[in-house]
Structure formats: structure tokens, C-alpha cells
Amino acid sequence: MNQVKSILKDFYDIDISGVLPQQGGWASLAYKVLNKNQSYFLKVYEKSRASTPKLTALIDQYVPILVWLINNSSLNGKITVPLITNSGEYKCEDENAIYLLYDYIEGETIGDRDLTDDQVHQFSKIITELHSYEDIPIGTDAIKEDFDVPFIQSLRQKLKNGREDLQDDVWTIINSCISPLNNLIQTVEVLSQNLKNCDLRMALCHTDLHYWNLMQSGQGLILIDWEGLKLAPVEADLMFLVDKPYFAEFLSVYQNTTHRNFEINPHVLKFYQGRRRLEDIWEFIEQLLYDEQDEQERYLTKNYLRKELNSIGGNFKF
Ligand SMILES: Nc1ncnc2c1ncn2[C@@H]1O[C@H](COP(=O)(O)OP(=O)(O)OP(=O)(O)O)[C@@H](O)[C@H]1O
Numbered sequence: 001m002n003q004v005k006s007i008l009k010d011f012y013d014i015d016i017s018g019v020l021p022q023q024g025g026w027a028s029l030a031y032k033v034l035n036k037n038q039s040y041f042l043k044v045y046e047k048s049r050a051s052t053p054k055l056t057a058l059i060d061q062y063v064p065i066l067v068w069l070i071n072n073s074s075l076n077g078k079i080t081v082p083l084i085t086n087s088g089e090y091k092c093e094d095e096n097a098i099y100l101l102y103d104y105i106e107g108e109t110i111g112d113r114d115l116t117d118d119q120v121h122q123f124s125k126i127i128t129e130l131h132s133y134e135d136i137p138i139g140t141d142a143i144k145e146d147f148d149v150p151f152i153q154s155l156r157q158k159l160k161n162g163r164e165d166l167q168d169d170v171w172t173i174i175n176s177c178i179s180p181l182n183n184l185i186q187t188v189e190v191l192s193q194n195l196k197n198c199d200l201r202m203a204l205c206h207t208d209l210h211y212w213n214l215m216q217s218g219q220g221l222i223l224i225d226w227e228g229l230k231l232a233p234v235e236a237d238l239m240f241l242v243d244k245p246y247f248a249e250f251l252s253v254y255q256n257t258t259h260r261n262f263e264i265n266p267h268v269l270k271f272y273q274g275r276r277r278l279e280d281i282w283e284f285i286e287q288l289l290y291d292e293q294d295e296q297e298r299y300l301t302k303n304y305l306r307k308e309l310n311s312i313g314g315n316f317k318f
């Protein structure tokens with residue numbers, strides 16, 4: 001409480017009357033912070049976590065773009081509102097953590113539920129609008145897609161070394177799917193090289209469009225968690241929508257005025273779907289190799305890994 005209190009006072013000049021821990025994501029803590037008239041959502045990235053440098057590196061690049069969108073687009077009211085510190089910074093920090101402050105959204109996270117027809121319509125409008133911004137007066141170089149797959153060499157090496165590098169139980173799981181996995185790595189690598197040399201239209205993309213990042217509030221649907229904001233081919237977002245039962249409806253909104261002649265580029269879509277799969281697989285392997293896990297956590301991670309590997313068989317060949 002005291003730590004949060006002094007952060008709010010020192011950096012935002014807000015006197016708080018209460019702090020309620022919230023269910024954060026896997027990589028950060030979160031608090032609902034109250035003062036007399038208003039509530040705030042404080043996201044806390046502890047410096048002790050290995051993932052913090054990666055997740056916080058681009059705050060100064062993506063938060064100003066969010067602020068620009070709030071001030072210059074009709075996304076105002078439909079996206080999270082970050083608050084700026086007294087000295088005009090987009091984040092603040094002390095020896096323990098890096099902090100980001102947002103307006104608190106009174107509402108419910110969609111999570112495991114399906115979207116209603118009305119929510120599908122609102123969601124489609126939000127994505128349609130977001131994808132209309134390709135050239136904005138705020139720097140986007142740092143968040144521009146480069147089609148890199150930075151972990152692919154490490155993954156390849158681990159698979160090559162097999163039992164030498166991986167515990168027996170992990171290797172058994174991987175080895176049962178080694179051929180489709182190697183095919184997927186090969187496919188993604190070729191696509192990555194090809195796409196680096198293509199001149200593709202890029203627009204602002206959220207890149208993490210699952211329903212834990214969507215909230216229903218009194219005034220409508222709000223898209224949150226903009227850590228992955230990128231200037232990228234729109235397939236970076238559409239990969240989350242192509243398998244939804246409402247995709248045709250989404251496209252009719254999308255193509256209605258703004259993106260009239262839009263067609264999905266199947267190579268780009270395949271790259272994003274493949275890279276995401278590999279990213280998840282690599283994340284699980286890393287957890288099993290390096291994280292301190294108890295038996296139950298390890299069991300769960302192995303199940304996730306098994307499920308992810310089973311789903312790639314045959315899907316990603318040219
Ligand atoms: N401004 C807000 N007001 C109220 N609740 C929020 C707000 N922002 C996020 N939440 C809630 O907190 C949850 C986690 O937030 P968020 O999606 O931003 O973090 P995350 O990226 O998933 O976490 P991590 O960065 O650790 O992976 C959301 O699913 C939502 O329920």
C-alpha cells in the first residue's frame with residue numbers, strides 16, 4: 001500500500017484512499033487505486049522478473065501513439081487511456097518496478113465468453129478504424145514489423161541437440177512431433193526471408209486480439225493491453241479473426257468503406273500464424289528448461305506444449 005501510495009503521490013500528484021490488488025496478467029501485477037473522485041488501474045512490472053525488460057522496452061514508443069489515437073481518432077472511449085506523470089513521462093519507476101497508470105475501466109472482461117452480435121459489430125469497427133492509420137505524425141520506426149523470428153536459431157539448436165539439452169520427458173513430447181515441427185520452422189523461416197523483401201501495406205495493429213484484452217463497459221466495448229502495438233500488415237490482427245464464426249460479418253464492416261479492396265495475403269497470414277505457434281512452443285520449452293516450477297506447474301506446461309505440438313501436424317506445409 002505504502003509503495004503504491006508514494007508512487008501515485010510522487011509521480012502523478014494523486015492522493016489515494018485505497019488500493020485493491022487485481023488479477024494481473026502472467027507478467028505483471030495490477031492494482032485498482034482509489035481516490036475521492038476517481039479510480040485508476042496501476043500496472044506494475046517487477047524488476048525481479050526476467051520478462052520485464054522485454055515487456056517494458058517499448059513503452060515510450062507505443063504509449064504516445066495510444067495518446068495520439070485518443071486525441072485524433074474515433075477510437076477515443078474505445079481504448080485504454082494511459083495517464084502521464086507530472087514530468088510528462090509515459091511510465092515511472094523505482095528500485096523495485098516499472099509502473100504504468102491508466103484510467104480504471106468499470107466493466108467486465110469478455111474472457112471465455114462469446115461476443116454478442118452488437119459486440120461483434122463494435123469490435124469490427126474498432127479494428128477497421130485502427131487499420132486505417134498507416135502514416136501518423138508520431139514515430140513508428142521502433143514498432144515497425146521486421147518479420148524477424150529472433151528465437152528460431154535457439155529453438156533449432158535445442159531440437160538438434162535433443163536429449164543432450166532437453167530433459168527426457170520434454171524430449172519425448174517433442175520427438176513425437178519432430179517432423180511437423182521442423183517443417184513449420186522451415187516454412188516460417190522461408191516466409192520470414194521472403195516477406196522482408198516485400199513491399200507490404202502496414203497499418204497500426206494491436207497484435208494480441210484475444211478476449212482477455214476486451215472489456216465491456218457501460219459505454220461499450222474497450223480494447224485494452226496495447227503492449228504489442230505495431231505498424232504491421234493487418235494480417236497480424238486478422239489471424240485472430242479468420243477462424244471466428246463471424247469473420248464474414250467482420251469483413252463486410254471492414255470492407256464497407258475504409259478497406260474496400262482489401263484481400264488477405266495468405267503468405268503473410270501463414271507467417272503470423274506460424275510465428276505465433278512457434279513462439280508459444282518456444283515459450284513452453286523455455287519454461288520447462290529454465291523456470292523453477294513445481295510438479296503441478298510442470299505437468300500443466302507439458303500439457304500445453306503437447307497440445308500446441310499436436311495442432312501443427314500437416315497444417316503448415318507449402
Ligand atoms: N484500465 C483497466 N481497468 C480495469 N481493468 C483492467 C484495466 N486494464 C486491464 N484490466 C484487467 O486486467 C487484466 C490484465 O490486464 P492486461 O491485459 O493489460 O495485462 P496483460 O498484458 O494480460 O498482463 P501481462 O502484461 O502481465 O501479460 C485484463 O484482462 C482486465 O481484466
Ligand SMILES: [Mg+2]
Binds near residue numbers: 025212213225
Ligand atoms: Mg492482456
